[in-house]
Amino acid sequence: MTSNLLWLTPLLPLVLGLTMLLVRDRRVLAALDVGGSVAVLGLALAIARRVGETGPVSALGVLRADDVAVVFLLLVGLLAAVVSIATVGWMRDAVARGEMREDRLHYYHALVNGFVATMLVTVLADNLGILWIAMEGTTITSALLVGFHGDKHGLEAAWKYIIVTTIGISFGLFGTVLVYGAAAHAQGGVFEGAMNWSSIVAVATKLDPGIIRIGFIFVVVGYGTKAGLAPVHMWLPDAHSQAPTPVSALLSGALIKCALFGIIRFHTIASGACGPAFSQNLLLVFGLISVVVATPFILVQHDLKRLLGYHSVEHVGIIALGLGFGGVVGTYGALLHVINHGVTKALVFLVAGDAIGRYGTRDMRDMKGFLAIAPLAGTLLLMGAFSLAGTPPFSIFVSELLVIKAGLASGRFASVAVFLVMVVIIFAGLVHHVGQMVFGTAPASADRARESRTQLLGMAALAAVMVLLGLWIPLPLDRLLTHATEIILG
Amino acid sequence: MTAEFATRLIDLLGALLLFTMLVILASGRLFRSIYAVAAQAVFLGIAGAVLGAATGNVDLWIIAGVTIVVKAILLPWLLLRVVRKIQIRREIEPVFPINGTLVVAAGIVVLAFHLTASLGPVRQAITGNALPVGIALILMGVLVMATRRKALVQMVGLFASENGIFFTAMAVSQGMPLIIEIGVILDVVLGALVMGILVLRVRSSVNDADIADLEGLKG
Numbered sequence: 001m002t003s004n005l006l007w008l009t010p011l012l013p014l015v016l017g018l019t020m021l022l023v024r025d026r027r028v029l030a031a032l033d034v035g036g037s038v039a040v041l042g043l044a045l046a047i048a049r050r051v052g053e054t055g056p057v058s059a060l061g062v063l064r065a066d067d068v069a070v071v072f073l074l075l076v077g078l079l080a081a082v083v084s085i086a087t088v089g090w091m092r093d094a095v096a097r098g099e100m101r102e103d104r105l106h107y108y109h110a111l112v113n114g115f116v117a118t119m120l121v122t123v124l125a126d127n128l129g130i131l132w133i134a135m136e137g138t139t140i141t142s143a144l145l146v147g148f149h150g151d152k153h154g155l156e157a158a159w160k161y162i163i164v165t166t167i168g169i170s171f172g173l174f175g176t177v178l179v180y181g182a183a184a185h186a187q188g189g190v191f192e193g194a195m196n197w198s199s200i201v202a203v204a205t206k207l208d209p210g211i212i213r214i215g216f217i218f219v220v221v222g223y224g225t226k227a228g229l230a231p232v233h234m235w236l237p238d239a240h241s242q243a244p245t246p247v248s249a250l251l252s253g254a255l256i257k258c259a260l261f262g263i264i265r266f267h268t269i270a271s272g273a274c275g276p277a278f279s280q281n282l283l284l285v286f287g288l289i290s291v292v293v294a295t296p297f298i299l300v301q302h303d304l305k306r307l308l309g310y311h312s313v314e315h316v317g318i319i320a321l322g323l324g325f326g327g328v329v330g331t332y333g334a335l336l337h338v339i340n341h342g343v344t345k346a347l348v349f350l351v352a353g354d355a356i357g358r359y360g361t362r363d364m365r366d367m368k369g370f371l372a373i374a375p376l377a378g379t380l381l382l383m384g385a386f387s388l389a390g391t392p393p394f395s396i397f398v399s400e401l402l403v404i405k406a407g408l409a410s411g412r413f414a415s416v417a418v419f420l421v422m423v424v425i426i427f428a429g430l431v432h433h434v435g436q437m438v439f440g441t442a443p444a445s446a447d448r449a450r451e452s453r454t455q456l457l458g459m460a461a462l463a464a465v466m467v468l469l470g471l472w473i474p475l476p477l478d479r480l481l482t483h484a485t486e487i488i489l490g
Numbered sequence: 491m492t493a494e495f496a497t498r499l500i501d502l503l504g505a506l507l508l509f510t511m512l513v514i515l516a517s518g519r520l521f522r523s524i525y526a527v528a529a530q531a532v533f534l535g536i537a538g539a540v541l542g543a544a545t546g547n548v549d550l551w552i553i554a555g556v557t558i559v560v561k562a563i564l565l566p567w568l569l570l571r572v573v574r575k576i577q578i579r580r581e582i583e584p585v586f587p588i589n590g591t592l593v594v595a596a597g598i599v600v601l602a603f604h605l606t607a608s609l610g611p612v613r614q615a616i617t618g619n620a621l622p623v624g625i626a627l628i629l630m631g632v633l634v635m636a637t638r639r640k641a642l643v644q645m646v647g648l649f650a651s652e653n654g655i656f657f658t659a660m661a662v663s664q665g666m667p668l669i670i671e672i673g674v675i676l677d678v679v680l681g682a683l684v685m686g687i688l689v690l691r692v693r694s695s696v697n698d699a700d701i702a703d704l705e706g707l708k709g
Contacts, residue, residue, distance in 0.1 A: 129670030136677040140684050147688060155692050156704035159641065162688070163702075166681050167635060167648055173674065174628055174655045178621075181662035185615035190664050210609045214625075238707045 003059035010120040017113030037084040044077030064126030067483035072123040089452030115141040157242035164235040168225025175218030204272025212273040227259035230293035237309035245353025253346035284324030290317025299429040315341040325406035333402025340395040347462035348384040358447040369442030385434040389427040395469035496544030497618040504623035531561035549668040586637040602626040620661030627654025641702040
């Protein structure tokens with residue numbers, strides 16, 4: 001029964017996406033989109049409930065949901081649902097402004113649904129080969145979405161995105177091959193489910209550490225490229241800023257977390273084979289580089305969406321730092337940060353899309369008085385920005401605090417010091433950027449129409465989660481994250 | 491076929507793969523690179539057949555056939571078609587001198603063999619020198635992509651890099667499960683199609699520009 005749910009979850013958006021190719025009416029497309037993604041969220045919740053009650057669920061040794069997968073599954077499901085609701089209003093405005101052509105909307109919706117389906121397979125995959133295939137599938141579907149506007153910048157970003165992440169992810173495939181080879185060797189031959197994460201983890205301590213080390217380096221570089229870890233993040237600010245806004249929200253909020261999910265799977269295997277120190281140190285280095293590299297670009301950025309792209313590099317770095325500091329607190333903090341950053345970043349991207357539509361520019365120096373022309377969206381932007389900067393009482397503050405606590409507990413004071421300095425600088429930069437955008441007098445040309453209801457609904461749902469998780473972690477979520485932490489630490 | 495003979499054949503094919511890779515790296519002509527990457531895929535297919543005969547695994551024969559059809563015929567045909575559509579005959583303009591590139595490539599080969607020589611008994615799980623050759627091919631493919639500013643050459647580098655992965659994957663115990671290999675190849679084809687679409691769209695919308703040469707997004 002539950003194994004059917006595992007199949008149904010990615011199949012639903014896939015079939016829906018194919019059906020959408022035949023539909024031409026904007027309203028029907030929007031209704032299908034919202035209905036389908038809300039159903040996906042429902043399926044994700046049902047799987048989460050079952051996993052919480054009876055433990056991991058497997059489907060034919062191809063798909064498998066354990067607590068780690070459920071954390072990411074819930075994030076993808078939530079963002080897919082909320083973003084599709086917000087898309088309704090955004091799309092109406094975008095068509096009215098001439099940014100999207102009405103006769104190509106069915107391609108857009110079909111691609112978004114295909115993109116969501118591949119992300120769902122990624123997080124539900126047990127077979128490491130399927131995990132890779134689905135991950136590359138996300139690149140193919142989302143590259144077309146990044147270049148969907150068809151202008152010069154969009155196509156340039158799409159090209160960089162597909163070429164860099166495809167070569168990057170092929171490193172991940174090579175790492176997968178090496179880990180699979182090590183597992184087959186440890187078992188004395190190929191066995192049933194030899195490529196499954198669950199069966200490789202069971203023999204992790206018997207794997208040859210030498211080859212796993214080489215394999216894990218390839219995996220971190222490969223999946224790390226897709227996750228936007230510096231120094232292999234060059235494509236990210238381009239792709240995340242050029243994509244249509246709802247796609248940006250999904251790319252930054254959900255997709256880069258799916259790539260981290262791949263790294264986490266191999267992290268557990270590598271910890272078993274070579275001891276936790278090796279993979280932790282590697283993740284620590286990548287995480288620290290990401291936070292440091294992102295900082296100057298955040299300070300000097302004037303393009304609103306590029307600013308958010310560099311913020312994603314920073315936050316992916318923070319998650320890697322949490323995993324790198326390790327221990328129960330660090331891993332728990334990293335997982336919580338996956339959810340917190342996903343929700344917050346999707347929120348801020350949606351507000352940014354609304355703002356860019358109103359001013360007709362994405363240069364923050366020309367966007368003044370946003371709070372005056374759009375009081376509700378402006379308030380949400382302020383809240384989201386302060387959360388991104390790590391201010392209490394918002395959710396990111398909590399997970400960053402856990403990461404720092406784990407760093408101090410593991411005695412890595414230098415790394416924590418660098419991290420803190422960067423966070424303070426980024427805080428100042430972000431407050432400056434958002435402050436000049438939110439306050440002041442708006443130019444006369446700015447659109448002062450009321451925010452569309454569906455967009456506000458989507459943003460408000462995300463903001464509610466963001467505030468809630470800052471104040472209090474509900475018991476089921478706490479239990480889920482605790483179990484997931486245990487699985488990751490092996 | 492004895493295992494020892496198969497190992498010697500795999501090492502020979504590995505050397506041929508490295509040689510074709512050097513042809514791609516040293517070549518100043520786009521056509522030559524495309525034919526070289528197609529030849530590479532033929533060697534890869536033969537390697538699959540050799541390993542299939544040596545291990546008695548029928549799946550490897552199928553993979554060998556699919557590799558030749560897709561990577562030696564379909565993808566090069568796609569590349570040549572795009573070349574004809576956008577009519578570039580000009581030579582490849584490297585952003586880094588070709589001699590320097592070759593020196594780096596030599597370093598990569600030495601590094602790959604050195605790295606894998608340190609491995610323990612697990613090396614037996616991978617036939618012959620398939621592991622160091624695979625690592626060298628992947629890194630040299632990245633080198634091609636990093637030093638050339640032409641979209642189609644970058645695609646050639648990508649395919650060559652992927653050939654390295656397939657070579658090692660075939661030689662690992664009895665190859666990856668068939669269904670996974672098929673899925674991976676499907677991804678490769680779909681990815682190549684999307685790249686082709688992007689190249690053609692830039693050609694038609696931005697007067698005569700090469701997509702890999704656009705530099706509008708900075709900072």
